[in-house]
Amino acid sequence: xxxxxxxxxxxxxxxxxxxxxDRAETEVFGFWVFMMSDAILxxxxxxxxxxxxxxxxxGPGPHDLFELKSIFIETMLLxxxxxxxxFSHLALKHEDRPTKMVIWLVVAMALxxxxxxxxxxxxxxxxxxxxxxxxxxxLSAFFALVPLHxxxxxxxxxxxxxxxxxxxxxxxxxxxxVSMVRLAVLWHFLDLVWIGIFSLVYxxxxx
Amino acid sequence: xxxxGFPFGRLxxxxxxxxxxxxxxxxxxxxxxxxxSAAAGAAVLGALVALVIVTWKGWWKPLWSDWLTSVxxxxxxxxxxxxxxxxLARALAEAFVMRMQQVVGHDGGGIVMPEHFxxxxxxxxxxxxxxxxxxxxxxxxxxxxPLQIGARDVAFxxxxxxxxxxxxxxxxxxxxxxxxxxFSTGGWSGYPPYTEAAFNPxxxxxxxxxxxxxxSLGTTFTGINFAVTIxxxxxxxxxxxxxxxxxxxxxxxxxxxxxxxxxxxxxTALLALDRYLDFHLFTxxxxxxxxxxxxxxxxxxxxxxxxLILPAFGVWxxxxxxxxxKTLYGYTALVIATMAIAVLSxxxxxxxxxxxxxxxxxxxxxxxxxxxxxxxxxxxxxxxxLTMYRGRVxxxxxxxxxxxxxxxxxxxxLSGILLAxxxxxxxxxxxxxxxxxxxxxxxxxxxxxxxxxxxMWFPKAFGFRLDEKWGYRAAWCWIFGFMGAFFxxxxxxxxxxxxxxxxxxxGAWLPWTVVALAGAxxxxxxxxxxxxxxxxxxxxxxxxxxxxxxxxxxxxxxxxLPAPPPExxxxxxxxxxxxxxxxxxxxxxxxxxPPDDGYEDIRMPKNAVLGPVIGALGTGLAFAxxxxxxxxxxxxxxxxxxxxIAQGFRRDTEKVIPAHEVRETWRAFRALxxxxxxxxxxxxxxxxxxxxxxxxxxxxxx
Numbered sequence: 001x002x003x004x005x006x007x008x009x010x011x012x013x014x015x016x017x018x019x020x021x022d023r024a025e026t027e028v029f030g031f032w033v034f035m036m037s038d039a040i041l042x043x044x045x046x047x048x049x050x051x052x053x054x055x056x057x058x059g060p061g062p063h064d065l066f067e068l069k070s071i072f073i074e075t076m077l078l079x080x081x082x083x084x085x086x087f088s089h090l091a092l093k094h095e096d097r098p099t100k101m102v103i104w105l106v107v108a109m110a111l112x113x114x115x116x117x118x119x120x121x122x123x124x125x126x127x128x129x130x131x132x133x134x135x136x137x138x139l140s141a142f143f144a145l146v147p148l149h150x151x152x153x154x155x156x157x158x159x160x161x162x163x164x165x166x167x168x169x170x171x172x173x174x175x176x177x178v179s180m181v182r183l184a185v186l187w188h189f190l191d192l193v194w195i196g197i198f199s200l201v202y203x204x205x206x207x
Numbered sequence: 208x209x210x211x212g213f214p215f216g217r218l219x220x221x222x223x224x225x226x227x228x229x230x231x232x233x234x235x236x237x238x239x240x241x242x243x244s245a246a247a248g249a250a251v252l253g254a255l256v257a258l259v260i261v262t263w264k265g266w267w268k269p270l271w272s273d274w275l276t277s278v279x280x281x282x283x284x285x286x287x288x289x290x291x292x293x294x295l296a297r298a299l300a301e302a303f304v305m306r307m308q309q310v311v312g313h314d315g316g317g318i319v320m321p322e323h324f325x326x327x328x329x330x331x332x333x334x335x336x337x338x339x340x341x342x343x344x345x346x347x348x349x350x351x352x353p354l355q356i357g358a359r360d361v362a363f364x365x366x367x368x369x370x371x372x373x374x375x376x377x378x379x380x381x382x383x384x385x386x387x388x389x390f391s392t393g394g395w396s397g398y399p400p401y402t403e404a405a406f407n408p409x410x411x412x413x414x415x416x417x418x419x420x421x422x423s424l425g426t427t428f429t430g431i432n433f434a435v436t437i438x439x440x441x442x443x444x445x446x447x448x449x450x451x452x453x454x455x456x457x458x459x460x461x462x463x464x465x466x467x468x469x470x471x472x473x474x475t476a477l478l479a480l481d482r483y484l485d486f487h488l489f490t491x492x493x494x495x496x497x498x499x500x501x502x503x504x505x506x507x508x509x510x511x512x513x514x515l516i517l518p519a520f521g522v523w524x525x526x527x528x529x530x531x532x533k534t535l536y537g538y539t540a541l542v543i544a545t546m547a548i549a550v551l552s553x554x555x556x557x558x559x560x561x562x563x564x565x566x567x568x569x570x571x572x573x574x575x576x577x578x579x580x581x582x583x584x585x586x587x588x589x590x591x592x593l594t595m596y597r598g599r600v601x602x603x604x605x606x607x608x609x610x611x612x613x614x615x616x617x618x619x620x621l622s623g624i625l626l627a628x629x630x631x632x633x634x635x636x637x638x639x640x641x642x643x644x645x646x647x648x649x650x651x652x653x654x655x656x657x658x659x660x661x662x663m664w665f666p667k668a669f670g671f672r673l674d675e676k677w678g679y680r681a682a683w684c685w686i687f688g689f690m691g692a693f694f695x696x697x698x699x700x701x702x703x704x705x706x707x708x709x710x711x712x713x714g715a716w717l718p719w720t721v722v723a724l725a726g727a728x729x730x731x732x733x734x735x736x737x738x739x740x741x742x743x744x745x746x747x748x749x750x751x752x753x754x755x756x757x758x759x760x761x762x763x764x765x766x767x768l769p770a771p772p773p774e775x776x777x778x779x780x781x782x783x784x785x786x787x788x789x790x791x792x793x794x795x796x797x798x799x800x801p802p803d804d805g806y807e808d809i810r811m812p813k814n815a816v817l818g819p820v821i822g823a824l825g826t827g828l829a830f831a832x833x834x835x836x837x838x839x840x841x842x843x844x845x846x847x848x849x850x851x852i853a854q855g856f857r858r859d860t861e862k863v864i865p866a867h868e869v870r871e872t873w874r875a876f877r878a879l880x881x882x883x884x885x886x887x888x889x890x891x892x893x894x895x896x897x898x899x900x901x902x903x904x905x906x907x908x909x
Contacts, residue, residue, distance in 0.1 A: 026362050030435040037427055040469040040555060044506075046487070048477070048499055055494030055732070133486050137494030140486035144477055155848075162852045170858060179855065 008032065011089050011184055013177060020174040024181055031182040035189050042193050045145040046200050053205065055137030062138075062205030065131040067122070071202050074118045076193050081111035085187040092180050098172045101180070102164065108187065109157045116157075119150045142201065149197055152190050159183055183189075215408070216835035221386040223247075239320040242304065248387045250297075254382075276814040279774055280349050283371050285668060287346025288661065290371075291339045294378055297385075298334040299734055301327045306692070306727040309720045312710035317811045324709035325392035326411070331382060333415060336511070337422040338378045340649070343657045344504060344518040345374075345429050346455045350373035351664055352433065354765035354772065355451045357442025357788075362435040364812040365854070366428050372822025373425030377418040382831045384414045386832075391415035394707065396504055397478065397498050398458035399489035404482045410833050413482065416475045417829035423471045423507075430464025433457055442764075448542070451763040451786075451832075452535060455542050456521030461547040466553070467510035474503040483832075501563060505556035513552040515649065517545060520587060520658025523609055526659050527591045529759050530606040531598030532888065532903035534787055537590035544583035544590075551580050561632045570629040588617060599903065601888060603759075604678035605659035611686045612651045619647030622697065624700050640700025646693045655685065658737070660811035666758045666898065670770040671751040674800030675892050677740035691726025693717040753898030755880045760888060760900035762790040763905025767799040769876045770898060775809045775864050778873040793902040798880070800873055809864040817854050824850065 007025035009032055015021060053062075088104035095101065123143075126132075133143035163179050170176065220226055224247045227240030261267055274282055286351040304319065305327050311317045319327065353361055361367050391411040393402040397419075402412040437458045441450070450458075478500065480486040487493030489500045528535040557565065557573040586611065591613065600606065622644045625631050635641060660679075664684065666672045699719045744751055756770035764781060765772075767789040779801030785791060791796065824843055831840035883899045887906050890896060 010533055026435060026439045029439060030362055030431060033431045033434055037431065037465045037469055041473060044470055044473045045505060048473075051493070052488070052496060055487075055496065057492075057494035081805055083518075107793055133480075133484065137487045137490075137496060140480070140488045140493075140495070144480060144486070144488065158848060158852075161857050165852075167771060169635075169856065173858070175855075 006061075006095050010188075011181055013181060017093075017177060020177040023174055024178050027178050028181050030097035031185055035185060038189070042145070042149070042196065045141075045148065046196060049141040049145050049201060050204070052137045052141035057138070059094065059135040059139065060129055060131050062202075065126045065129060066206055067125075067200065068206070070118060070122050074115050074122075075194065075198055077111050077115040078191055081108045081115065082188055082191040084108035084111060085184050089180065089184045092177060098167060098176075102167070105164070105180075106162055109160045112153050112157055112187075116154055120147070123147070146197060146201060146205065149190065149193055151160050152186075152193075156183065156186050156190060159186075163191065171199055177180075210833045211838040213838045214836075216831075216837070218387065218834045218836075222262055222389075222410075224386070224388055227388075231782070235316045235318070237318060238318045239323045242319055243323060243388065246300070250385045251381055254611075262407035272814065275819050276368070276816050278360070278368050278812050278815055278818075279781060280353050280361050280364065280367060281668065281772065281774075283367050284346040284348075285351030286371060287342040287349060287374070290375055290378060291342035291346065293896065294334050294342070294381075296333050297382075298339055299731060301331040301334075303727050303731055305331065306720070306724040308709060309711075310717070310724050313714070313717045313720070314712055315710045317710055321708065321709040322389075322392060324393075325707070326388075326390045328707050329391045329394050329397075329411075329415065330384070333391075334381060335649075336395060336515070337419060338374070338381060340515050340653055340657075341422065342374055342378075342424060344460070344515065344653070345370075347522070347657060347660050347664070348433060348453075348518055350668060351660075351765060352454050352457045353436060353440070354667075354768065354776060355454045355763045356437060356440065356445050357764050357777060357783065358436060358440040359780075359809065360812065361432050362440055363432050365815045365817055365860075366432055368815060368818030369821050370425040370429040370432065371819040373421050373428070373825055376822045376829065377421035377640065379826050380414060380418040380421070380833075383830060384411075384418075385600050396508065397475075399478060399481065399500050399506075400491045400495075402478065402482075403489065403490055404485075405838055412478075413796045413833040414829075416479050416482070417832055419826050420472060420475045420479075421829060423468045423475070424466050427468040427472070430461040432467065433461035437461070442777075442780045442783060444781075445788075448539070448548040449783060449786050449788070451521075452524035452538065452541055452545075453518070453521035453763075456517040456524075456545055459545050460517045463510045463517070463549055465530065467507050467514065469507075470503050471507035471511075474500055474507065477503075495890070498563065500555070501560050505559040506553075508559060509556040510549075510552045512645075512648070513548055515653045516757075517548065519653045519660075520545065522656045522660035522663070523591060523612060524594075525763070526609045526663060527594040528604045529663070529761055530601050530603050530609075531595045532601075532760065532907075533594055533598040534762070534790075535590070536593040536596070537586075540586055541590050544586045547583040548580060551576065551583070553582065558627060558629075558632070561629045562636050567629070574627050574629050574632075578624055581624055584620060588613065595733065599907070600889065601891065603891070604673075604682055605663045606674055607679065607682045608655040608659040608662075608685075611682075612655050613690065615647065615651035615686075619644060619651065622647060635700055637705055638700035638703050639696040639706055642706045643693045643696035643700060646689075646696075646861075650685075650689050650693070658682075658685070664765075666751075666753045667756060667765055667768075667770050667772070669748075670754055670756075671744060671748040672753055672758055672896070674740050674744045674747060674751065677736055677743055681733050681736035681740060684729050688726050688729030688731075688733050692723050695723045695725065695726070699723075705884070732769070739867050750894055753896060755883050755898035757789075757793075757900045758896055758898045759891070760789040760790075764788050764799070765793060769879075773869075773872050775811055775869065779805060790902065791810065793900070794904065797865055798877060800877065804870070806866040806867050806870040809869060810861045811864055813860055813862050815854075815860075817850065820850055821847075 007021060008029040013021045013024055084104050085108040088101050088108060091100035091104060131139055133140050160183060163176060163183060167176050224243035226577050227243055231237040231240050261270060274286060308317045308324055387413045389409060391397060391414060393412055397412060397415055432778060439453060477488045480490050481490060487495040489495050489497045524541060555573055555577045558577045626635060626644055662673055662678060699716055704716050715872055717754050753770055756768055757766040777799060781799050826845055828840055828843045833844060880899055883897045885899045885901045886896045887901050
């Protein structure tokens with residue numbers, strides 16, 4: 001194995017993490033495949049949204065419900081959290097001690113939770129204007145897609161907490177390292193999905 | 208929400224089939240109630256007998272620690288296939304009742320009410336696809352594929368166990384629906400708006416939704432697991448183009464599972480949102496769009512039929528090559544054809560609803576794409592025929608199935624080409640012609656393939672052959688039973704008889720339904736013969752023993768291992784030099800042992816309880832959601848992430864098999880092989896076959 005060989009797509013641990021890098025070859029590759037499957041899930045929900053967009057059933061439409069300012073803040077929060085998880089991963093790869101990795105992971109989680117908070121606030125505001133999923137096909141499709149992304153983000157935060165727990169219990173062992181790489185893949189994936197949602201659901205809805 | 212559904216939710220005494228007898232008015236209702244109660248009774252009795260036997264024999268501990276918590280791909284494979292046989296028994300019985308109904312239901316009446324009949328065809332289809340065919344092929348791939356690529360296990364052994372248990376959970380939900388009625392009446396495809404709360408507010412469609420969702424999650428994980436195994440776990444030298452064809456089809460099927468199962472998950476999840484939370488995704492009113500369901504469902508449903516058929520094509524490739532004593536003809540063409548089918552399978556879904564209102568041009572495009580699939584499939588048929596050409600063909604039991612497959616599958620394919628033409632489809636859609644067509648593909652194609660594979664690999668898994676006499680009897684019954692049961696349906700379809708019809712008043716149909724019933728009877732007999740064969744084979748296992756593990760002069764790596772193989776499969780990871788790796792090795796008189804006795808410690812995964820725990824949670828959650836037991840559903844749902852997080856904290860997940868144990872096991876096996884006389888192909892079906900084959904070229908030279 002040459003030192004520069006990458007074992008799987010995307011973020012790698014590198015050869016100085018030998019045994020963890022070996023494990024990552026299968027586990028992170030497997031996680032990528034899982035992401036491909038998840039991408040189909042989101043892709044179909046986006047397609048469903050595009051199909052259902054005109055079906056407002058006399059109820060509120062995108063122009064009545066979407067507020068770009070709030071969406072913009074959410075987007076910035078999520079993008080920033082992706083940057084933070086990137087730093088966390090770099091710290092994992094290059095530092096011997098986990099301190100910086102933990103700090104950046106906590107920052108990423110805080111930003112992601114702020115995102116979820118803003119999103120819930122948006123949903124409540126929409127509901128106040130009659131924008132509930134039961135109102136129309138358009139809103140049904142919206143609420144099938146967007147909260148699923150928020151649920152993924154929340155689950156990713158929960159996973160981050162679990163990894164911190166494992167770190168406290170076992171130290172920076174191979175299990176923690178490989179989990180961190182997978183978590184980072186998920187994080188960036190959710191960012192990409194959000195870009196899709198932002199473009200198709202919000203910008204597309206308001207266009 | 209103040210109503211927690213405690214304790215029984217919307218579950219009432221009406222759910223018990225016996226209540227249908229009590230409230231029956233008239234003969235048909237009474238018979239229908241008796242039929243349903245008998246089925247429920249059989250399910251309860253079967254479960255009780257199983258429990259008593261396990262308790263009586265003291266099998267709980269071995270059942271738990273050797274099987275249910277095992278993550279060994281071989282044991283998981285066997286459990287999948289046992290499960291699929293149980294489900295096959297039920298779905299077959301339902302098919303027989305339906306055939307019976309279409310005979311006695313002439314001029315109205317009969318033995319089951321239309322509502323009951325609708326449940327029968329819904330469960331029959333759902334079981335046969337999700338809980339018979341899928342587990343059968345998943346079990347087969349699980350057992351065989353890692354052995355064929357020289358791996359010790361799949362890439363994610365614990366996930367493998369989770370997949371199995373999710374599938375079993377769905378099966379349990381279906382069995383429960385027999386005792387606590389009703390199941391869905393919406394067919395295996397569950398089209399809204401008929402399955403929406405407005406028309407079908409009962410528990411039926413919810414049973415269907417959760418059973419199918421559990422199965423689709425399990426299958427997605429299976430697909431990921433198999434694909435990663437094939438990409439990452441091949442032994443040195445096992446390049447992609449050296450893989451046995453069964454492994455190639457396993458790879459294509461896995462890729463289809465990864466991409467085709469999510470649409471099903473989405474379809475069922477959105478339908479659940481409609482039913483539970485009053486969403487308007489597929490409803491008539493409120494801006495719903497039911498056509499979107501048809502698209503989502505068949506975006507899954509069409510690749511699904513290739514998920515089903517491709518592994519069978521893999522089995523056929525192994526059968527034709529092994530029992531012709533020749534290497535496979537046109538290996539590269541077969542690989543390309545398999546991949547072509549996998550890709551094309553995503554481009555044809557609209558042909559499932561040509562009549563549902565899209566433009567003629569769109570239909571034409573999808574019709575042409577559909578016909579295109581006939582090309583790679585035709586390539587395969589010719590390759591298999593040319594594999595037999597100038598080979599020393601033995602009409603073994605798997606080969607008998609294979610020959611029947613060649614003829615019958617081609618007939619089914621031709622009827623498919625007819626249906627692919629939208630103008631013809633307008634005449635035949637929703638008739639028994641269609642039912643005849645897809646049974647014509649799935650029984651001779653998939654089911655015969657699975658039974659042939661079961662016959663071929665059974666000795667590898669258990670160390671003894673399946674009795675051939677009963678094997679031939681079962682095979683002939685399957686073949687003629689299939690023809691009897693389904694060829695009349697082509698005629699009935701062309702005469703205009705719709706599918707899913709409980710009673711009718713057209714006398715001209717009756718003779719054909721009688722023939723179909725006779726065919727169904729023959730199929731029930733065929734299944735019984737398979738069970739007899741198993742019983743006889745277990746009894747006569749000393750006569751049928753093949754401990755050296757190569758009863759058919761096999762060509763791929765798995766035949767070089769003892770039967771049954773040890774938990775760690777290979778004494779050392781093999782090094783492969785070409786295709787038909789074991790056939791080559793045999794010619795030089797070598798074996799799969801390590802060069803220079805280089806035995807090493809082997810690390811194997813430990814048992815895990817995650818699979819059974821997730822399975823139990825899945826079963827409970829599905830049941831609670833179906834009957835509105837919110838007090839139960841909520842804690843069970845909350846437990847799922849807790850269990851997953853706990854799994855993340857597991858560290859001590861591997862055990863070490865010491866090198867000396869590996870060495871002793873392998874040396875004992877080689878010593879056994881050395882003192883076991885080799886057997887020629889003439890004596891394949893005799894007592895002399897102890898699984899030590901003379902390679903075909905050597906035998907031919909003598």
